[in-house]
Amino acid sequence: MQNFNFHNPTHIIFGKDRLSELNKLVPQNAKVLIAFGGGSIKKFGTFDKVVDALKDREIIEFGGIEPNPQFNTLMKAVNVVKNEKIDFILAVGGGSVIDGVKFIVMAAKYDGNDPERIFLKGAASTGVKEVVSYGTVLTLPATGTEMNANSVISYKTGKYPFSTPLVYPIFSILDPTLTHSLPKKQVANGVVDAFVHVMEQYMTYPVDGRFQDRTAEGILTSLIEIGKKTIDEPEDYDARANLVWCATMALNGVIGSGVPQDWATHQLGHEITAFYGVDHAQSLAVILPTMMDVRREQKKDKLIQYADRVWNISEGTTDEIIDKVIAQTREFFESLNVKTRLSDYGIPANGIDQMVKGLEEKGSTSISERGDLTLDISRKIFEMSL
Amino acid sequence: MQNFNFHNPTHIIFGKDRLSELNKLVPQNAKVLIAFGGGSIKKFGTFDKVVDALKDREIIEFGGIEPNPQFNTLMKAVNVVKNEKIDFILAVGGGSVIDGVKFIVMAAKYDGNDPERIFLKGAASTGVKEVVSYGTVLTLPATGTEMNANSVISYKTGKYPFSTPLVYPIFSILDPTLTHSLPKKQVANGVVDAFVHVMEQYMTYPVDGRFQDRTAEGILTSLIEIGKKTIDEPEDYDARANLVWCATMALNGVIGSGVPQDWATHQLGHEITAFYGVDHAQSLAVILPTMMDVRREQKKDKLIQYADRVWNISEGTTDEIIDKVIAQTREFFESLNVKTRLSDYGIPANGIDQMVKGLEEKGSTSISERGDLTLDISRKIFEMSL
Numbered sequence: 001m002q003n004f005n006f007h008n009p010t011h012i013i014f015g016k017d018r019l020s021e022l023n024k025l026v027p028q029n030a031k032v033l034i035a036f037g038g039g040s041i042k043k044f045g046t047f048d049k050v051v052d053a054l055k056d057r058e059i060i061e062f063g064g065i066e067p068n069p070q071f072n073t074l075m076k077a078v079n080v081v082k083n084e085k086i087d088f089i090l091a092v093g094g095g096s097v098i099d100g101v102k103f104i105v106m107a108a109k110y111d112g113n114d115p116e117r118i119f120l121k122g123a124a125s126t127g128v129k130e131v132v133s134y135g136t137v138l139t140l141p142a143t144g145t146e147m148n149a150n151s152v153i154s155y156k157t158g159k160y161p162f163s164t165p166l167v168y169p170i171f172s173i174l175d176p177t178l179t180h181s182l183p184k185k186q187v188a189n190g191v192v193d194a195f196v197h198v199m200e201q202y203m204t205y206p207v208d209g210r211f212q213d214r215t216a217e218g219i220l221t222s223l224i225e226i227g228k229k230t231i232d233e234p235e236d237y238d239a240r241a242n243l244v245w246c247a248t249m250a251l252n253g254v255i256g257s258g259v260p261q262d263w264a265t266h267q268l269g270h271e272i273t274a275f276y277g278v279d280h281a282q283s284l285a286v287i288l289p290t291m292m293d294v295r296r297e298q299k300k301d302k303l304i305q306y307a308d309r310v311w312n313i314s315e316g317t318t319d320e321i322i323d324k325v326i327a328q329t330r331e332f333f334e335s336l337n338v339k340t341r342l343s344d345y346g347i348p349a350n351g352i353d354q355m356v357k358g359l360e361e362k363g364s365t366s367i368s369e370r371g372d373l374t375l376d377i378s379r380k381i382f383e384m385s386l
Numbered sequence: 387m388q389n390f391n392f393h394n395p396t397h398i399i400f401g402k403d404r405l406s407e408l409n410k411l412v413p414q415n416a417k418v419l420i421a422f423g424g425g426s427i428k429k430f431g432t433f434d435k436v437v438d439a440l441k442d443r444e445i446i447e448f449g450g451i452e453p454n455p456q457f458n459t460l461m462k463a464v465n466v467v468k469n470e471k472i473d474f475i476l477a478v479g480g481g482s483v484i485d486g487v488k489f490i491v492m493a494a495k496y497d498g499n500d501p502e503r504i505f506l507k508g509a510a511s512t513g514v515k516e517v518v519s520y521g522t523v524l525t526l527p528a529t530g531t532e533m534n535a536n537s538v539i540s541y542k543t544g545k546y547p548f549s550t551p552l553v554y555p556i557f558s559i560l561d562p563t564l565t566h567s568l569p570k571k572q573v574a575n576g577v578v579d580a581f582v583h584v585m586e587q588y589m590t591y592p593v594d595g596r597f598q599d600r601t602a603e604g605i606l607t608s609l610i611e612i613g614k615k616t617i618d619e620p621e622d623y624d625a626r627a628n629l630v631w632c633a634t635m636a637l638n639g640v641i642g643s644g645v646p647q648d649w650a651t652h653q654l655g656h657e658i659t660a661f662y663g664v665d666h667a668q669s670l671a672v673i674l675p676t677m678m679d680v681r682r683e684q685k686k687d688k689l690i691q692y693a694d695r696v697w698n699i700s701e702g703t704t705d706e707i708i709d710k711v712i713a714q715t716r717e718f719f720e721s722l723n724v725k726t727r728l729s730d731y732g733i734p735a736n737g738i739d740q741m742v743k744g745l746e747e748k749g750s751t752s753i754s755e756r757g758d759l760t761l762d763i764s765r766k767i768f769e770m771s772l
Contacts, residue, residue: 001628003401003402005399006397015389211604219600226596238387
């Protein structure tokens with residue numbers, strides 16, 4: 001096992017009918033900004049419940065944070081926070097709203113005129129020591145951002161991650177019933193996103209991290225079991241509760257501590273989203289199967305372990321087992337109606353050049369857990385994903 | 387899944403050669419009390435390393451915290467903390483030292499003349515809002531107290547638990563190499579203790595908590611795999627690292643959130659320890675197999691799941707499967723040289739009366755996850771454990 005630090009201070013409030021606890025969780029005299037996305041939280045009543053729970057606190061709304069939250073949109077919120085002297089932000093939404101708020105709480109405390117530095121040069125480079133306090137109400141299980149210190153911001157034609165312990169949410173309310181009204185497509189994306197988050201921390205090389213491996217395998221198995229059910233039967237509380245909790249545990253540090261990680265699938269996927277607007281999870285569903293195929297030699301031991309423990313596949317030669325488990329994984333994504341080929345999204349072969357160039361511009365020229373995934377290999381993965 | 391709150395703010399520093407980081411972790415100008423047990427930390431050099439890492443901070447020692455830490459011993463430390471105006475306590479040791487320090491940091495901030503109220507009437511009854519800051523250096527993997535808010539204090543002839551979010555350690559350093567010098571018996575006890583902690587949160591009734599169940603099963607499987615190895619080969623880093631991390635994850639809230647829990651094995655075990663001085667883990671190894679036997683009807687579904695997923699036992703009638711898996715569990719404990727019968731520890735049949743009375747005095751008359759474990763059933767469990 002590798003050395004590690006683990007420190008996750010976010011307070012999780014999980015279960016049915018927990019919104020009323022906002023009154024205890026948000027400071028009594030706070031002036032609150034409620035940040036949200038496209039307005040579905042108003043349509044389905046979540047917004048009203050949140051406002052009720054906040055009692056007589058002064059509230060300002062900031063809606064319109066889009067999927068893959070845009071720097072320019074978020075900067076408008078930063079101005080509101082500064083001008084209105086906001087004390088507390090409540091992010092009500094899915095991964096994009098919460099990721100966006102992570103940027104907002106940092107940028108609102110940064111005095112320089114280049115807030116894009118937060119994700120271009122790293123949060124530490126800003127010198128910011130304290131952010132605006134915030135909590136979240138999660139309405140879309142997927143990214144795990146409700147219990148971690150990570151964010152991805154869209155800027156010009158790129159998607160840029162940043163991470164700092166400063167932006168752990170103080171609390172996150174995870175009420176699975178708030179997600180019942182989600183479109184099937186978003187739920188399917190959530191299942192795939194959580195699945196691939198686990199794979200990025202698991203599909204590397206063995207370091208005898210038994211707790212980490214078995215917990216990762218447990219989440220993968222659970223997602224396979226409940227994935228289709230929770231899409232088809234959105235009102236089934238237990239299936240949805242399992243999705244919500246698995247998605248959070250998939251990326252809060254628990255399974256990734258003490259083991260190598262490989263975020264190459266995300267890095268290639270981000271280019272697909274940046275250039276073609278494909279949903280984040282869809283981009284991951286395209287890249288992951290090919291990634292396992294192309295990297296079968298480097299990831300052999302874990303691929304065999306994954307085949308055996310998650311899919312119960314142990315018959316055949318090493319290559320046969322790996323072929324089978326890649327096919328199973330692809331089939332799982334397809335069974336959720338998440339397509340796994342670039343061509344399914346209308347992306348042509350001649351679009352690959354610009355995506356490879358996008359990787360190059362971000363310095364992603366030797367990525368993966370071994371640092372041996374070159375631009376040539378990335379190109380090959382895009383090509384084999386057509 | 388049941389509703390739950392999860393909030394665990396302890397910072398874990400895990401791995402080889404981490405003690406030097408104490409200099410960053412402990413406040414610069416703190417006057418530090420180093421609390422420890424019987425002195426093995428001095429014999430094996432850990433104490434010196436800790437003192438080195440603390441640089442020129444003023445240090446006071448408090449040794450002699452015994453296994454099953456005694457109220458009277460701890461009150462001496464409370465007086466030192468008050469008289470010497472200690473700012474920070476460093477608990478260096480195993481579960482007893484850390485449990486003891488949890489009491490010390492509370493009691494040092496309590497002005498009343500009945501500090502035993504902390505565990506007799508509950509921490510909340512003291513009105514204490516803030517405790518003395520403390521961190522830990524773990525030298526014995528077992529109890530999980532290094533990353534939770536629980537403590538058990540020995541007082542007169544009883545063992546009394548208390549719990550409050552105030553007493554989460556600020557940090558815990560988990561360096562597996564610090565545990566290499568432990569006696570085999572203590573390591574075996576640690577394996578059993580961690581195993582039973584998982585069982586108390588798992589062996590109840592199903593509530594479709596998939597992450598929780600599979601993570602619990604993963605810890606149990608890992609402990610079975612590495613238990614004997616880490617006792618026989620104390621210098622094997624990976625086996626010991628897995629024990630340390632599994633023991634922490636067994637009782638930090640991760641597997642117990644959202645599922646029923648049954649601490650009856652601990653409650654009966656505490657009586658054995660209180661009256662006969664049997665090690666805590668030994669008492670659990672005695673009670674658990676009988677508990678599963680006597681409660682086979684109430685715990686049927688989870689016993690079958692445990693048999694299948696942890697021990698790969700699925701052939702036979704329900705009772706046959708349960709018989710087999712209880713035998714396997716007992717055999718596992720015995721394979722670690724932890725005996726599983728009261729008679730192995732010289733406890734006679736006529737000692738049972740006082741242990742049942744001990745339960746009665748603590749109000750433990752209808753315990754377990756269903757509240758249906760009466761004193762009569764507890765008596766039967768003691769009798770069948772002879």
